[in-house]
Amino acid sequence: MNFQSCSEQSSENSTGTRALIFKNLFLSKFFLDRDILICNNYILVILTMIETIKNTLKEKGIKPTYQRLKILDYMSQNIRNHPTVEMIYAELAKDIPTISMTTVYNTLSTFIEKGLVCGVTITGTEVRYDFNTESHHHFLCKKCGQIKDIDIPCSLAAKKGELVDGHRLEEIHGYFKGTCRDCLERFKI
Ligand code: ZN
């Protein structure tokens, strides 16, 4: 855990705030170990974020265990990466040695079931997880493997919930593949 001081605060105040943080740490069973700024406003933001995640889980009827909180927190911070189970596990295991790949996988499956994250299967060989559950399309770069959100209007989006050929449309996924902007620039294609 890293402590940093706000430049505008005196050392006396910092000590007082530090004591407050420690008190909060012990009070909050679900306090996540991110960087802590010795500044009341920032602490408020950090706690509010954690409370939000905790409440989100509770609203969905999921018991907010420390590991589930950390997984959802990671997803909320990696909204553009579309990580795999392995990527999430590798990152979280640095802080939580007791976490298992199975726990991460099962937790993500529960999150999908409850609509907290969605699965993106654009590569055809693995599930990539997406915190953004709003209907949007994806682009896979065949050169670097990055999966990016692609911002194009979807004419089918309005058909969600409608019957198509007698089937009710619940999800619409658009998968596009090619060479990403970065690779076009890098390789001057
Ligand atoms: Zn690329």
Ligand code: MN
């Ligand atoms: Mn996405």
